[in-house]
Amino acid sequence: MASLIEVIKSFFKSKATPTGEIERPQRPVVTVPDDVRQIIIGTGQSTGIERSHNEDALLVINSSATGDPSPPNFGLFVVADGMGGHRAGEVASAVSIRTVARTVTEQTIVQMLGADGENEMKPLQDLLRGAIEQANQAVVEQVPGGGTTLTAVVMLGQQITIGHVGDSRAYLLQDGHTEVLTRDHSLVERLRELGQLTAEEAAVHPQRNVLYRAIGQGANLEVDVSSMPTPRGGYLMVCSDGLWGVLGDERMKAIIDVAPSPQIACEKLVDAANAAGGPDNITVILVRFPSD
Amino acid sequence: MQRDTRKFGEGTDGPDRLQSGTTLEDRYLILGMLGQGGMSSVYKGRDLHFPNVTKLVAIKEMVNLVADQNMYDMVVRNFEREADLLATLSHPAIPTIYDNFTHKNRSYLVMEFIDGQDLEEILAEVDDFIPEERVVGWAIELCDVLHYLHNHQPQPIIFRDMKPSNVMIDQHSHIRLIDFGIARHFQPGEKGTMIGTEGYSPPEQYRGEASPTGDVYALGATLHHLLTKKDPxxxxxxxxxxxxxxxxxxxxxxxxxxVIEVALSYDPKDRYPSAAVMKEALISSAKRTGLLSKESFASVIKHSSTVEELWSFRCEDEIRGSPLLYKDTIYIGCYDNNIYALSADEGEFQWKFATEGGITGKPAAEDGVIFVGSEDSRLYAITANRGGIVWTYYAEGPIRSSPALSDGHVFIGSDDRKLHVVNQVNGRRAWRVEANAPIWSSPVVENERVYFGCESGDFYCYDFKGELKWRQKAKRAITSSPLIENGLVFFGSRDWTFYALEAENGWQVWRFRMGGATISTPAIEDGLLYVGCGDNNIYAIDARHAREVWRYETDHQVTGSPVVHQGSVYCGSVDGSFYCLDFKSGRLRWRFHTEGPITGTPVIKDNVVYIGSTDHKLYALLA
Incomplete structure (x- = not known):
């Protein structure tokens, strides 16, 4: 433990000013021009320092179109964090991501590309919940003993819909605020919500890895689904606990704030998590939204 | 990631089970397995020391898989100590312990065989809910046995594992506690695998605290499961x-x-301090429920009398529409064909304007002009101060929809199946579009688009040029008027469904199944949607997650529409009452009774609620 703290300290020494703020890089900061109308996406992934396998999986699909009529902007951003021995974790996360991506795209954007405007689409929330339940079924059948978290964000026109199980998180970073859009299905998070643990105690709790819901659990999987307007400006971030559990909200925000692009932000986030010990697999998707 | 939910890791490497016919200690003949969980199994056995009769015993077997020798020895010692302790207990609800022994890495506890069913089995078998009096009977017995354990000398015994599968109902219909968690010492250490949450255990147990109030919580959880059939x-x-x-x-x-809510408080200090106190609470609640109907009726009467009526105004016929408050004046349309102007502070009559049909909508006002539709097929523009006619617009069918004002135009639907867009100043039609059926829903205008439903179940979005942007279809009529918030359009339908559509393109983001047809128009506050329903309920629905947060049942259909104001939801019901509910919990704050069904929407300002009733009156109440 001492060595981990040393690593963290040395990291802060090299990057932080005496006030604790992160220094901007020496080279000039290239910011994205404000008139960019498209969303910009970065991704990052690393096995980490302590693990030999990467059990995380990520998937990004994005489409935009013009024309009249044209299909709406579509985005699908998924992170899954697998668990279980004998490669079961990596297979579970990969199978889940593929299942969700196939189901969601078939019933949304693929259908919209085919049809002439009118569509008989299921409610998005039902659709996403169904896709994650299918992933659960697929893991139960194909990967016995395996399980995975999964957080999927579907952007369709002016609404984003988030479905998740487990403790991979979706964040909204906007106007200087960081908001966690998902609610971890972990024992310590539940205890923290109830005031039984402080955030500090939760971060080091010996049972912090205990989930009470995960894909692969079989029957009675309850998927959390919610919708919100597509953000105007700011970032959406989807990441595994190898990132948020190591860096914390403030550090992640600080890194994103000074990064010149979402891709560089993702690389810096991964580097920082590894510099802090890299105890787990690290996965991040960062989506920057135009402010108009 | 190295972690597990309760399912993972419960692998196939459990102990080998004993075969029937095996004899242990030359005395106990194994007849079969009764159950298995974790590192322990329970067998049904026969005691061969009674060769002439069949004396049945239950034999619990625990397998010691601890690798470290010191730990291994400690596990065995702990087992023996607990067996000794259990052998000294004497309570009708606790099975008698006959024997214990350890053989290689297995330890055994021989105890009384209980002929009966555990509560989990009973729950799985019953089709209906288990009657309250049975559950209360069991609960009182469970409190008794917990009280006995908690007051054990020299030190209290905490049961720690109260749950339906650990409680048996014997052949005499009494409860028996069957598992004293003795097996927990046999769980392998804290490496990697970790069973998930039990569902019944109190929060503090995860900090390693065990106390009598923890057992009170778990008893509450067990009772909750028994009564709701919702497995925690x-x-x-x-x-x-x-x-x-x-x-x-x-x-x-x-x-x-x-009583169960108190037992389930997060904070142990808020729970019953002991099983004995909980037992008292159960008994006194059981006594009170005998008088239930009278008492709750009395409390409702008391509630309604605490609401202060500031004034009321009587019209000549039913008020089905909704009042408008504009510049300190209340405007209300009535089935007596008139629209009335009343002073908001005292309800003093200012003027009335006679149309030739009933008025069911809510008037709208702008720049000193009141706009109102009538069942005489006309849309009127009237001066707000004196009630003089400015212009009249003729639709081709009765108007029951309420006008929406935007960008100098009035938008209104009619039974002639058309949405009419009329110039506010001169009353001339700008454009109109045809729907599939009469339009009773009131249009909403947002971002240069107009949204409305119609009686065929079609829902339309037009732009300001009268061009269709999108259309969606419910299975039955959409009489409810839409509400637009955060890029979503919300409305109910008579097809028992509440819809949330993406406002730009019209696809469904979610839908929520209700218990009846809905013609009520939703309101939203703090991410919670409120809407009335034909199943008598007022619902609160989480707008992001499409989940019911609470519902409040009135005595008849709720066709009126709710309004949220300073932490309360206000809504009328066809039962004649006007309700004020806490907006987070749905608890009744007060109820005001009128002499006829309430179908309109209230308006609230300066702590005063204005609501019309079909008893011909408009009421001003203190919010």
Whole structure:
């Protein structure tokens, strides 16, 4: 433990000013021009320092179109964090991501590309919940003993819909605020919500890895689904606990704030998590939204 | 990631089971397995020391898989110590211990065989809910045995594992506690695998605290499961407060629900301090429920009398529409064909304007002009101060929809199946579009688009040029008027569904199944949607997650529409009452009774609520 703290300290020494703020890089900061109308996406992934396998999986699909009529902007951003021995974790996360991506795209954007405007689409929330339940079924059948978290964000026109199980998180970073859009299905998070643990105690709790819901659990999987307007400006971030559990909200925000692009932000986030010990697999998707 | 939910890791490497016919210690003949869980199994056996009769015993077997020798020895010592302790207990609800022994890495406890069923089996078998009096009977017995254990000398015994599968109902219909968690010492250490949450355990148990109030919590959790049939092991941990018992089982009395709520408090200090106190609470609630109907009736009467009526105004016929408050004046249309102007502070009559048909909508006002539709097929523009006619617009069918004002135009639907867009100044039609059926829903204008439903179940979005942007279809009429918030359009339908559509393109983001047809128009506040329904309820629905947060049942259909104001929801019902509910919990704050069904929407300002009733009156009440 001492060595981990040393690593963290040395990291802060090299990057932080005496006030604790992160220094901007020496080279000039290239910011994205404000008139960019498209969303910009970065991704990052690393096995980490302590693990030999990467059990995380990520998937990004994005489409935009013009024309009249044209299909709406579509985005699908998924992170899954697998668990279980004998490669079961990596297979579970990969199978889940593929299942969700196939189901969601078939019933949304693929259908919209085919049809002439009118569509008989299921409610998005039902659709996403169904896709994650299918992933659960697929893991139960194909990967016995395996399980995975999964957080999927579907952007369709002016609404984003988030479905998740487990403790991979979706964040909204906007106007200087960081908001966690998902609610971890972990024992310590539940205890923290109830005031039984402080955030500090939760971060080091010996049972912090205990989930009470995960894909692969079989029957009675309850998927959390919610919708919100597509953000105007700011970032959406989807990441595994190898990132948020190591860096914390403030550090992640600080890194994103000074990064010149979402891709560089993702690389810096991964580097920082590894510099802090890299105890787990690290996965991040960062989506920057135009402010108009 | 190295972690597990309760399912993972419960692999196939459990202990080998004993075959029937095996004899242990030359005395106990194994007849079969009764159950298995974790590192332990329970067998049904026969005691061969009684060769002439069949004396049945239950034999619990625990396998010691601890690798470290010191730890291994400690596990065995702990087992023997607990066996000794259990052997000294004497209570009708606790099975008698006959024997214990250890053989290689297995330890055995021989005890009384109980002929009966555990509560989990009973729950799985019953089709209906288990009657309250049975559950209360069991609960009182469970309190007794917990009281006995907690007051054991020289030190109290905490049961720690109260749950339906650990409680048996014997052949005499009494409860028996069957598992004293003795097996927990046999769990392998804390490496990697970790069983998930049990569902019944109190939050503090995860900090390693065990106390009598923890058993009180777990008893509460067990009772909650018995009454609701909602298994806490598949819900978020410690989320009982989000599942009030009576939401699932209306047959349970509020008194019993309250006792269980107290037992399930997060903070041990808020629970019953002991099983004995909980038993008293159960008994007194059971006594009170005998008088239930009279008492709750009395409390409702008391509630309604606390509401202060500031004034009321009587018209000549039913008021089905909704009042408008504009510049300190209340404007209300009536089935007597008139629109009335009343002073908001005292209800003093200012003027009335006679149309030739009933008025069911809510008037709109701008720049000193009142706009109102009538069943005489006309849309009127009237001066707000004196009630003089400015212009009249003729539709081709009765108007029951309410006008929407935007960008100098009036938008209004009619039974002639058309949405009419009329210039506010001169009353000339700008454009109109045809729908598939009469339009009773009131249009909403947002971002240069107009949204409305119609009686065929079609829902339309037009732009300001009268061009169709999109259309969606419900299975039955959309009489409810839309509400637009955060890029979503919300409305109810007579097809028992509440819809949330993406406002730009019209696809469904979610839908929520209700218990009846809805013609009420929703209101939203703090992310919660409020809407009335033909199933007599007022619903609160989480707008992001499409989940019911609470519902409040009135005595008849709720066709009127709710309004949210300073932490309260206000809504009328066809039962004649006007309700004020806490907007977070749905608890009744007050109820005001009128002499006829209430179908309109209230308006609230400066702590005064204005609402019309079909008893011909408009009421001003203190909010």
């Amino acid at each position: 092991r598949v819900e978020a941990p410690f989320s009982f407060a989000e599942r009030p018992i009576r939401d699932y089982n209306q047959l349970v009395s509020p008194e019993l629900e309250h």
